[in-house]
Amino acid sequence: MKIKEILSHLEAKFPLYLQEDFDNSGIQCGDKEQEVTGVLVCFDPSPEVLEEAKEKGANLIISHHPLVFTGLKKIEPVDRIGRIIFKAIENKQVMYAMHTNMDSAAGGGNDLFAQKLGLTNCEVLSPKDSLYQKVIFFIPENESAPLKNALFAIGCGCIGRYDHCSYQMTGFGSFRPLQGAQPHTGQVNNMELIEEERVEMIFPANLQRRVIDTIYKYHLYEEPAFDIVKLENKERKAGLGRVGFLPQAMDALQFLEYVKKQMDVNLIRYSGNMDKKIKKVAVCGGGGSSLIQVALRSGADAYVTGDIKYHDFYTPEERMMIADIGHFEGEHFIREIIYNEIKGNFITFATSLSTVEKLKIYNI
Ligand SMILES: [Zn+2]
Known part of the structure; x- marks a missing residue:
């Protein structure tokens, strides 16, 4: 192999x-x-x-x-x-x-971190911007299958646990071949109006080059008709950090002892109001100081991460506990x-x- x-x-x-x-x-x-x-x-x-x-x-x-x-x-x-x-x-x-692909992916480092703390109803703390684009192409009716299949084969049309996802509708496309053109349908200098399929499917942005190459290889027209658009959808299952709920609310000190035990660490640097109960917890393995504000906005009572600098400990102004368990300890x-x-x-x-x-x- x-x-x-x-x-x-x-x-x-x-x-x-x-x-x-x-x-x-x-x-x-x-x-x-x-x-x-x-x-x-x-x-x-x-x-x-x-x-x-x-x-x-x-x-x-x-x-x-x-x-x-x-x-x-x-x-x-x-x-x-x-x-x-x-x-x-x-x-x-x-x-x-x-590295960060493992941190962000479902079933990766941050999911396991949250799991170790027994967090439930977990969400991604900082969902990634859309990683997808959409290709829309126009092709004569009933002739789309070879191109569709070629696009599926390179990874287009996958949504979660579904593949071969696409949408198509029929309409009319117009064009006039000019001198020198070699049209798939129609005559030079004649206006044409033909039935076409409009086919849409999404694909990971990193496939863009291959998508374009595939269209040029399989599309029937001398000048393939297609659009590629960027999507603004946020990812729901991928991104750095996770935020979820402890099985039951804990006192601050009790929570720190719990983190020590669950994460097998004997040293935690922390800041925060020790009178506050902890129920909602955000985590980020490795160095997570860049997500302090995001954790605050999520409404977390505590944020467990590593590599927190002196001034960063004060950022939440006691609205949220920050617990630094160490970079290695949060992702080994x-x-x-x-x-x-x-x-x-x-x-x-x-x-x-x-x-x-x-x-x-x-x-x-
Ligand atoms: Zn790291």
Whole structure:
């Protein structure tokens, strides 16, 4: 089995188009056309993890955090990233990251975070703007099937658990072929009015190039008639953070103890009014300071996240508790999601979790 087949399975569930603009989820380096020899799942890419993968015979290393995050102008083995890339290429290893696409997707890191706290009636805290566009094309009546099927085949017309979704209606299209035209229907210099189907279907914005290519390949007209429009719908199931309700309201201190137990942490930095009961809780794995205002607007009594800066603790002015459990602590379990997804679906090669990597930031 080729590495790309495993990656396309993962990307069907945790699509790369869900990643944030600043992110670099996906392939970091390596050739995905290789046959897979084994998979190692880790949190952060490191030389130790590469060595572990080599010892275990794994040529696909999947991390949560990307190795390459900002643009690289050169790759030399003189810094951490350069050395890791050099080593990975030398070892013929493919490095792949599942970062904010994993955070945002249904069944990803933030869903598991909310689940660990037992939150119910969960919603996405910061739903993503629409990731979809719509293609509308006009084609002679009863001749739309080949183009429709070709568009379905590349991923158009999928809505949640439904595929092959489209809408069509019949109307009249007019045109006049000019000198030199080679019309599918009609004569040069004659006005034409023919029955056409108007077909609409949505598609993820990242498919736009392929949609246009498919239309040019399968549309019958010399000049294909189509529109592509951007949709403004908000996503309901994808985006950063989740907000939901505890099984029952808790005192503030009781809530903090509960978070410690559920998230298996022994240190929480927090701010807020300790006399306030906690019932509605927002969470965001990793560093979630950018969503403090969103959490406030959601009406959450507490916001559990990581990487909160000094001044950010004061932003809610005691209207909402902020609990900082740490960046790693709020998302390390993403490794298990990736591991289980591969282990549960592929049995012809070994998949393992890294045992050498450990958190190298200490509390004293
Ligand atoms: Zn992170």
